[in-house]
Amino acid sequence: MPPKVKTSAEKQAVRTAIMDAARELFIHQGVEAVTMRAVAQRVGYSATSLYLYFGDKEQLLRAVVDADVIKLAQALKSTLNISDPLQRFLQFGQHYVQFALTNPNHYRMMFMTQHPPCDPALSSIEQNNPEQDAYSQLIGVVTSAWHAGVFKPTLTDPALIAQTIWAAIHGLCALQINLADDAWINWRPLEARVQAMVEMCMYGLMKETPHE
Amino acid sequence: MPPKVKTSAEKQAVRTAIMDAARELFIHQGVEAVTMRAVAQRVGYSATSLYLYFGDKEQLLRAVVDADVIKLAQALKSTLNISDPLQRFLQFGQHYVQFALTNPNHYRMMFMTQHPPCDPALSSIEQNNPEQDAYSQLIGVVTSAWHAGVFKPTLTDPALIAQTIWAAIHGLCALQINLADDAWINWRPLEARVQAMVEMCMYGLMKETPHE
DNA sequence: ATTTAAAAATAACAATGTTAAGTTAACGAC
DNA sequence: GTCGTTAACTTAACATTGTTATTTTTAAAT
Numbered sequence A, B: 001m002p003p004k005v006k007t008s009a010e011k012q013a014v015r016t017a018i019m020d021a022a023r024e025l026f027i028h029q030g031v032e033a034v035t036m037r038a039v040a041q042r043v044g045y046s047a048t049s050l051y052l053y054f055g056d057k058e059q060l061l062r063a064v065v066d067a068d069v070i071k072l073a074q075a076l077k078s079t080l081n082i083s084d085p086l087q088r089f090l091q092f093g094q095h096y097v098q099f100a101l102t103n104p105n106h107y108r109m110m111f112m113t114q115h116p117p118c119d120p121a122l123s124s125i126e127q128n129n130p131e132q133d134a135y136s137q138l139i140g141v142v143t144s145a146w147h148a149g150v151f152k153p154t155l156t157d158p159a160l161i162a163q164t165i166w167a168a169i170h171g172l173c174a175l176q177i178n179l180a181d182d183a184w185i186n187w188r189p190l191e192a193r194v195q196a197m198v199e200m201c202m203y204g205l206m207k208e209t210p211h212e
Numbered sequence C: 001a002t003t004t005a006a007a008a009a010t011a012a013c014a015a016t017g018t019t020a021a022g023t024t025a026a027c028g029a030c
Numbered sequence D: 001g002t003c004g005t006t007a008a009c010t011t012a013a014c015a016t017t018g019t020t021a022t023t024t025t026t027a028a029a030t
Helices: A008-029 A036-043 A047-052 A057-077 A085-102 A104-112 A134-147 A158-179 A190-205 B008-029 B036-043 B047-052 B057-077 B085-102 B104-112 B134-147 B158-179 B190-205
Strands: none
Touching (some): A008 A036, A008 A104, A036 A047, A057 A104, A057 A134, A085 A104, A085 A134, A085 A158, A085 A190, A104 A158, A134 A158, A158 B104, A158 B158, A158 B190, A190 B158, B008 B036, B057 B085, B085 B104, B085 B134, B085 B158, B085 B190, B104 B158, B158 B190
């Protein structure tokens, strides 16, 4: 029963209702639980109606994840005004790991699964906007630490430093998310692995060990 | 037309034929291309016959990947008799990265996708057999380097060292495999990133920079 | 020759993403 | 006020998937 003529605000509301329903399934049961029919049922529509709001399932999922990518950027934002560049840097990493491990399904979706190549022009995320783009935040944090003379003098490319740190931290998070319960590996406690990784990065990249 | 009574060697041959067909699809078109029907067609059987040889699709895929996990272990084995512990260590890492990046689909399957928790008792891979178990190889390589006094004296747990290095290298491989074409990131050249990662690990973990 | 059971195929089911074809009802035009 | 028009939505339907149930074929065993 279509009460017809929806203002564009109402349409937007339906869109986000769909996204919320999808997110609910997504977070608690993983991406395989997100079927068009299940999402539709939760939102009180028929499955085919979702196609009035999203081109296909991939676009729906992308929209959900994009929205939460922005949440990541906002979670990290709180660390950006720590005045000491080194502390800012460390807190940034800390928050990143925490986001990854408390939102494993989102993290998986962002960085651990194949996607059609992402076209920044089509994304809902504004590239280089530090409010939304966590990668540009990382570049910023590393660059300012670099200007502060924190890194070894042989390291001359902040982007390369950033990509190396990101890879290392990502590896930690990714293995934890996917293989934490793997009986094959006799994992050391997570906290120990985090600390070991942080120390490795610091000793490996920085001029001298910081105050402690 | 079933010519009946297959010797167990013949049955094994069919099994590996199925696995080879699956691998072919898997390698060149990714895991989504591996449908039971497609595999069956390649091997000249009907789809349902595959269930005579594998319990379900997951088990088939697992068998394929397990076989190639053993190949990884054998590729790494060649580095195990390098006499200098440090060189052995470095070559081991080099070969690991090379395997990951030349077999991205296998690597994805091994370490980048969700699995039902792996029970070592049911695996075709023999845990702790250095011929088959790459993880135990890693532990061995790190432990011997540790005994050789290569690492900083504050590092007292070879398993923790190994897990940290693995995570770092894995992060490098995983990001390359999934996000290499992502226009969002202005990636530095792969070689530069590999070298930066290796250097970070070495300066971060080792007592002193090696001969050069 | 008849029976038996292994080896395979065909038919069929349920779930999924998606498209095509209706259905309902609010609005504008006369 | 009646009558299209069309937005908003639903129901049917299709193709593809993994998988099971049922049936067929055929080499061997008796």
